[in-house]
Amino acid sequence: MAAVTSAPGRGRRRQLRVRVGEHPIGYLFVLPYVVFLAAVYAYPFAFSVYMSFYDWFFAAPGAEVERPFVGLGNYAAALADPLVHVAIRNVAIFLAINVPITVVLSLALAAALNGVVPLRAFFRGAYFVPYVTASVAVVGVWYWLFSGYGLVARLLGPLAPNPPFLVNPRWAIVMIALYVTWKQLGFYVLLYLAALQNIPRELYEAARVDGAGWWRSFLAVTVPGVRPATVLVVILAVVVGANFFTEPYLLTGGGGPDNQSISPVLLIYRYGIEQNHPGYAAAIGVLLVVGVLAVSAVHRFVLERE
């Protein structure tokens, strides 16, 4: 009796399994994460693009306000804004300093660390510590190293720039670029170390048999061998580099001097939150992301074609 009645039930269950898979409870388990991604990534992304076409501003909760559609108005205004120009120039200077130093130094340090080196774990740890430490804490040290009466300026004496590094219109953005390069370098050393482990050592032996010295085998074996890692390092450096905020906010006193070290994200904060023009700030954000995508696509194309 029981067997007869349960047969159709079992059939239905099998049908359900075909439609939703073997473990429908998986939906329940993954639900919180999907809701999180929708609320914190997908919706704000769509909202950001939407807002950038409107003269959007904050109003009292519940108030009925008109936020007119302005089409590409925010974008046109952003592209004509002298502060946006300074911010873009600063990202360009930042990347021109940060990317080459990052690639050369992290590959050099990783190559020196690869294999048996005394104190290997100590070195690897020492390079990595700035990366895991709060930026607010290490920015503070840099401030007291490079400020007018800080250690570096005192040691350099008359050679130190005037006005001092952090309040010098030319040096401020350079100091930010050097700071971020220093802070992130350990992470890239680790990426290169992992890539170096994947180079077959027969290649080095072959190079040695051919009479190649250290430098030749570095150029002929190591550099091509880590190319995929180099693509990754460059793209990550560009993405991280275009988004600096804490550094101009704290190290150079809010993008100073005279806005000469301002960054796009600092501008987004200023316009969007301090001055209540979130629509305009969102347009700058969209432009920033499009720019970053374009720059990383060009880098990727150039590096992978070679």
Add this chain to the structure above:
Amino acid sequence: MAAIVDRDRRAVGLTTSAGGRPGPGEGRAWRGLGRLLPLLAGAVLFVFPFYYMVVLSLKQRPEVGPAGVVPVGLSLRNYADIDQAIDLGRSLVNSAIFTGGVLFCTVVFGLLAGYALAQLHWRGREVVFYAMLLLLALPFQLLLIPLYVLVARDFGLADSYLGMVLPFALNSAAIFIFRQFFLQLPRELFEAARLDGASELRILATVVVPLSRPAIVTAMLVTFIGPWNEFLWPFLITKQAALQPLAVALANFMSNVMQREPNPAGALMAGAVVLAAPVVILFLFFQRQFVESSVGSGLKG
């Protein structure tokens, strides 16, 4: 470069990076030194600011020039000063609540999601996984303004712990770690429990959670540094000093109050030591987990 080759010559001791001509012992040692020197120079460059941070934080008098490097004239006064200025205890509690909330959500919901993405079979699993990869490529800075509108204005969560935690609640790097971990486990392990008639919740409690302890430790370490170090988001969302985590309180101290202190560098560095210490200590104890998971997320992400 010949480093990989050198690995087989461990007996030699101080092996060198030089390929080509295998020189006599003395030349080898010189080349070893040639390789060690840049590494040491690099280490000094990376470690010195931390040394300077600690020494300045202990200096009784403001000495930020060359005298600041020498550890003499030390006291704990700067720690008392910064505590007076920003209430270290309360800031640390705020940091702990912010970080703890993120850790709790990430471990509970992240473990579930990682398990479902790796070991359970349900339609749309791949779609969810690839949608996740795509969404995570969006930079946080683009989402900043709309998230602020959403959390502070629409949800009314400005100046609240919930508002602080929300955008960080589930750390995706941790979910990758969980997923990778469960992918390595044989399916049979879970099938056997199912054949015994255990429900999925029971399997979760008796098989999945006890097995995934190492993955939980790694995921917690990786997740911890995010909210603990985070400045931008809690800075936007908290205007009340009583709710600010240490990173925000210290940044506000640096940009508004510091120059009025009798020993500004000392007070700031004392706060910096307190902010940096938990992460640095965790890092020293769990270096291997940090290193492996960062490389893993970098190569996959």
